[in-house]
Amino acid sequence: MESQVEPYECLSATELLVRLQRSEVTAVELAESALQRIEALDDKVNAFRQIDRDMTLEMARAADERYRAWQTMGLLDGIPVAVKDAFDQIGWATRDGSRLTEDSPATTDAPTVAACRRHGFVPVGRTNMPEFGWKAVTDSPLTGITRNPWNLDKTPGGSSGGSAAAVAMGVTPLALAADSGGSTRIPASFCGVVGFKPTHGRAPMHPGSHFGKLSQPGPIARTVRDAALLLDVMTESDPSDPRLQPGPQSYRNGLNGDVRGLRIAYSPSLGLDVEVNPEVATAVEHVADKLEQLGARVVRTDPHVGQLRETYQRLFFTTAAQMIQGYDDSAREKLDPALREVAEHYASLSALKYLEADTARVELMHRMSFFHLDFDLILCPTVPVRPFDVGREVPEDWPDQRWTSWAPFTWPWNMTGQPAITVPCGFTEDGLPIGAQFIGARHSDTQVLCAAQAFQQVFPLTAKRPPLTKEGGI
Template identity: 45%
Template sequence: MAADNTRLTATEWVAGFSTGELSPVDATRDALAQIEKHDPDLNAYVLVDADGALAAARESAQRWEGGNPIGLLDGVPVSIKDMFLTAGWPTVRGSKVIDPEQEWTVDAPITARLREHGAVLVGKTTTPELGWKGVTDSPLTGITRNPWQPELTAGGSSGGSAVAVATGMGPLSVGTDGGGSIRIPASFCGIAGLKPTHGVVPVYPASAFGPLSHAGPMARSVDDLALMLDVLALPDYRDPTSPPPPIASYREAVRRDVRGLVVGYSPNLGYVDVDPRVEVVVREAVEALADAGLRVEQVDPGFTDPADAFDVLWSTGAAFALDAMGVEDSSQLDQGLAAVWQRGQKRSASDYLAATATRMQLGIAMGEFHQRYDLLLTPTTPILPFAAGHDVPPDSDYLDWPSWTPFTYPFNLTQQPAASVPAGFTEDGLPVGLQIVGPRHSDDLVLAACRLFEAVRPWTDGLAAF
C-alpha cells in the first residue's frame, strides 16, 4: 500500500477493505480532506455532501466488518459530474437558468448503479454550461483550474472530475464525452479516462447531443477504469440505445495479452498541426508500446476533418436543449453557448441529415481501417494546457474549442471506444495524453492496450499533482 493513502487507487482501497487494513471511513475522510485543502484553489466541486458521504462510509464499514459488501465499489469515494441526475442533490449543469430549489428525486442510471454497488457519493463536479465546450468554466461556478499549474485550464467539459481524481479528492469520477470531454481533461490533468462505445454506459435523460454523447469512467489507473466500467455498463431500461449486458467482466478482459496486435499510429491524422512538445512525448510512448510487443505502423486513417458535420450536430443539440428548457433570454448564458444556440437554430433538417450521412460514412471508413489495424494511436490533443478562463489559447488562430481538439471529436461521430492515458510530461512538467482508439464494441481491447502501456510506462506513482 502507498504511504500516502490519498494516492491509492480504487482497486487498492477495495483490497484494503477486504483485509481490514483500510476502512471506507478513512477513504472518505481522506477525500474530504483533499477537497478542503485543494478545492478552494482548483474549483473541482460544485457540491460536497460531507455528512452524507461519512454516513454512507460508516454503513459500508459495517458491511465489510460483517463480511457482506454489497458491490464492486463498496466504500470507495466517487464524484459525479453535475450533468447526471442525483436524487437529493441539484443537477444544475453549470447553468443559472436551472432552478436548484426544485425537487430532485430521480437517479440517472450511472448514479443508481453506483449506489447499488456501495460507492460513497462525495459530491458533484464542475462542468461548463450544459457541458458544451472543451474547457471547464461557467457563469454559475467560475473557472476550474489545472492541478499541475493552476493558471492553466483543466480542459473540459469533465474538468472538475479530472481535477478531483488527479488530486486525490476521490479516486473515481464519472464524466460525459460529446466531443472529447472525458479525454481532453484526462490529458490536460494527467489521468486516465475512457469514452466507451456509444450506449455501453446507459444514459437518462437522453442527451440533447444525441449520437455524439457518451458517459464513462475517469481514474488514476486502468484497472480502476475497468472496475468502474463493470458497474456503469450494467443495463438500464431507460436507455433504449444500450447494447446487451457485457458477456464478460472488464476487470478480467483488461488482462488479455495484446502483444502482436497490429496498430496504426497517426501523429496528425494527416491534417492536424501538433505542438512539437506533444509530438515528442507521444512518439516516445508509441515506441514504448512497439518495444512491448505491439506491431506499430505509422499510417493515417484516411479521412478529412469532419469539423463541419460535428458543428451541425453539436449546434443543433445545443439549440434543442436550450429550447426545451424554455430559455428565451441569453444574457444569463455562457455567451459562447449562446452563439452556438443561435447557430443551431438556423440549421435545417437537411443540414442535420447531411451531417448524419457524413457521420455514417466516417464510421464506415474507420470500420474499414480496423479491418487492417486492431487499434489506432494518436495524441489526445495537439496542444498543451493553456491559460484558464479562455475557450481557445490566447493569441492563437483557433476559432473555437473544436478547432484545437481535432483528435477527439471524430470518434464521437463514429461512436468508437477511445481512451486517453498519460503518455508522459514535457520538460516543463505538463502532462500529455496518448489516445487509444478501437473498433466499436472493442472496449475490452482498448482497456487491455491501455493496461499494457501502463505496465511498460507506469504513471501512477508520480501522477498526483499534490
C-alpha cells in the same frame, strides 16, 4: 524499522478495496480523507460545485457496517467517487453548470449513478462543468473557473474538468464523466489521468448528456484497471436506455492480455491539417516505440478521417440550439455568451443540412469499419496542444475561436461511436501532462483497455503528483 503506509490518495481503487476487505482501513477514513483534501485544495482548484459532508459520511458508515457484517454490496463498496454535475443523483441538485437550472434535489438516479449505488459507492460531491457541457474547458456562469491541479493558471480541459481535477488531486480514485466530443478524454489528458469513452450504447444514459447520439458516459481514474472496474459497474443493464448493448461480463478480467501481434496504426495527426505541439508529438512517438518493443506491429499511417469539423459542429451545436430554444431573451442573457452565440447561429440550420451532416457521420462509421479490417487500433495524441490559460475557449494566439478547432483528435470518435481511451504518456518541460489516445473498432472496448493497460504497466506515471498537493502538505 516500521514500513511507511502509503497515503490513501496515492492508492488505486483496486488497492483500496483490498484494504477495506482486510479491515486495514475503513470507508469512513477514506471519506474523511477525501473531504479533507477538498477542504485543503479545492478553494484553489474549484473542482466541486457541491459537497454534502453528512450524506457522504452517512454512506461511508453504512459501507463499514456491511464490511463488519460480511455483506458487501458489490464492486465499489466504500470507495469514494466524484460525480459530474450532469448526472441526476438522489438528494443532489443537477445544475449542469447553468444558472437556468433549478436548485432542487433530484428524486431519481441516472442509470450510471444507480449502478454505483447498487455497488456501495460513497459519493463525495458534484464536480464542475461548463454550461450544459458545451465546450472543452471548464468554466461556467454558475460555478466560475475550474483550474488544473498541475498548474493553477491552466485549464483542466472539459467538459468533465471537475471530475478529472478531482482524481488528479487525489480526492477520489474514480469519477463519473460523460463524453460528447472529448469531454472525458480531453480533461483526463490535461490532468494526467485515464479517461475512457466506451463504444456508444455500452453504458446507459438517461439523461447524463444533452448531446444524444454523440454522447456516452465513461470513467475517469488514475489507472486503466480502475477505469475497467468502474466501467464494469457503469455498463450494467438498465431499462431506461433502449439503445443499451450487451458487453463482456467483466472488463477487468479482460485486462490480462497484451499487445503482442496487434496491428496498430500510429497516426501523429490523423492526416489532418493541424499543428501538433512538438512535446506532445515526441511523447506519443515514445508510446509507439514502447508498443513495438512489447510485440505490437506498429505502422505509421493515417485513417483518413477527413475534414469533418463543420459536420460535427452541425450535429453538436444544433443540439445546443435545441437545448435553449425554450428560454426567452431575459433567460438567455444568463447563458455563457459564447454558448448563446453558437446556439443562435446553428438554430437557423435547415433540417436538410442537419441530415447531410448525419449522413456524413454514418459514412465515417463505414470508412472506419473498413480501416479496422487492417488495423486493430489507432494510436494518436489525445490533444494536439498543451493545457492553456484558464478563462479561454482556445489557446493563446489560436487562429480559430471555437474549441472544436483544437480538439480534432477526439470528436471524430463521438461521430463513429468507437471506444477511445487516453492514458498519461509524459510531461512537458514545465511539468504539464500529455496523453496518448488509443482508438479501436466498435465493440473492441476490451482490446482498447488492454493496450492502454500494457503501456501503463511498462511506463507508469501514477506516482507523480501535482505540485499543488505537495504544497498543501497532503
